[in-house]
Amino acid sequence: MTTVGPVTLTVADLPRQVAFYTERLGFRVHANDRGTARLGAGGGDLLVLVENKAARPAHGTTGLFHFAVLLPAREALALSLARLAETRTCLQGAADHLVSEALYLADPEGNGIELYRDRPREEWTWENGRVGMTTDPLDVEVLLAEGEAGGSVWNGLPKGTVIGHVHLKVGHIAPAERFYCELLGLDLTARYGPTASFVSYAGYHHHVAFNTWGGVGAPAAPEGATGLTEFVLNLPSADEVERILARATAADVPVGQDALLRDPSGNAVRLAAAPA
Numbered sequence: 363m364t365t366v367g368p369v370t371l372t373v374a375d376l377p378r379q380v381a382f383y384t385e386r387l388g389f390r391v392h393a394n395d396r397g398t399a400r401l402g403a404g405g406g407d408l409l410v411l412v413e414n415k416a417a418r419p420a421h422g423t424t425g426l427f428h429f430a431v432l433l434p435a436r437e438a439l440a441l442s443l444a445r446l447a448e449t450r451t452c453l454q455g456a457a458d459h460l461v462s463e464a465l466y467l468a469d470p471e472g473n474g475i476e477l478y479r480d481r482p483r484e485e486w487t488w489e490n491g492r493v494g495m496t497t498d499p500l501d502v503e504v505l506l507a508e509g510e511a512g513g514s515v516w517n518g519l520p521k522g523t524v525i526g527h528v529h530l531k532v533g534h535i536a537p538a539e540r541f542y543c544e545l546l547g548l549d550l551t552a553r554y555g556p557t558a559s560f561v562s563y564a565g566y567h568h569h570v571a572f573n574t575w576g577g578v579g580a581p582a583a584p585e586g587a588t589g590l591t592e593f594v595l596n597l598p599s600a601d602e603v604e605r606i607l608a609r610a611t612a613a614d615v616p617v618g619q620d621a622l623l624r625d626p627s628g629n630a631v632r633l634a635a636a637p638a
Contacts, residue, residue, distance in 0.1 A: 363598060364563040365636060366570075367525030368400075368407040369429045370591040373471055376413035382469050383409065386451045387431070387477070388442070388518030403519035406637065412591060419472055420583040424531045424627035426590035427573060428466065428474030431519070432526030439463060439479040440509025441516040443502060456500040461486050461493060461567045463500055471588050478526065486567065493551045493567045495560070528593045529571040530629050533580045535559055537626040538572045545609055546595070546623075546631075569595070572627075582628030592622065592630035600635040607633070 373379045380399050383389040389401040389409060397413040408431070433439050443465060446453065454474075455466040464478035487494040532538045539559055542548045548561035551568055557575060560568035574580070583589060597603050603621055610617050617623060621633040 363636060364569060365524060365596045366527055367594055367596070368410050369525055369528060369593045370410040370412060371473055372414050372417050372588050372591050373411050374413070374415055374417045374588055375471070376411055378470055379411050386446065386449050388445065388516065390518060403523040404521060408523070408525050414586060417586055417588040420587035420589065422577060422580055423583040423587070424533055424580050424629060425583045426473055427529040427531050428476045429528050429593070430476035430478055430526045432524050433477065433479045434520060434522035436463070436479050437509055437512045437514060438520050439465070439477060440505045440512070441514060442477050443505055444509055445516045456502055458498040458500045459495050461495055463505070473589060491549070491551070495552050495567060527569050527571065529573070530627070531576045531580065532572040532574060532625065532627040532629070534578065534626070535572070535574060541625045542570055545613060545615065546606055590629065592632050594632045594634050596634050596636040598636055603633045603635055
């Protein structure tokens with residue numbers, strides 16, 4: 363089974379970021395030492411925050427569009443929505459994607475975040491290898507009412523929460539598709555016209571997405587910027603990691619320490635064998 367995460371972000375104000383992720387979103391602090399905080403839902407790390415007080419945001423560049431926190435049930439999404447309302451946390455959007463229901467927001471340094479729950483796979487529709495996805499309005503009042511009817515109380519991210527996918531900003535779609543599909547072996551599952559693509563392993567709707575909505579030909583973020591440092595793709599086995607690294611070497615794609623690769627827009631992805 364392939365999973366995503368942790369996602370590593372460079373941040374300028376670590377205490378403020380940790381407070382936001384714990385108090386507003388319900389992450390638990392697994393470790394916080396020497397300028398690095400590791401956060402999650404009590405299992406493996408889902409988010410790593412690395413402080414660089416001199417870091418500044420970059421605009422008009424490639425990088426993170428959002429990382430997506432997958433909650434294990436609709437009630438958990440409802441409780442998260444209630445917590446955001448209680449703490450007066452601003453939402454940037456809410457959508458029904460047919461395969462999922464999602465809330466969108468940003469952290470204090472502008473990193474995009476999606477909180478979502480998947481619909482059962484038997485409700486997804488496929489045609490010619492493409493999954494049916496759309497962006498319809500989400501009825502947040504019905505969602506909140508379901509959370510209240512369940513009688514549960516928000517207590518942070520529940521057990522079973524994972525990073526479901528990452529959505530990236532890239533300079534060009536075609537080379538990104540070649541990198542993620544031909545080199546890393548993900549399958550193309552959907553396109554949003556010529557400006558966004560969605561790719562996955564093993565029939566998921568998407569583990570990675572990428573778009574050019576910030577500008578075709580956008581450059582990579584400069585060294586020392588806040589935002590995405592890297593994300594991890596946990597592959598089913600060490601052999602699969604080695605096969606991809608061999609393809610990268612054959613294609614003259616530089617391989618960094620500990621299986622770190624960069625896509626054509628400079629986004630860093632680290633390959634790892636999934637924990638047992």
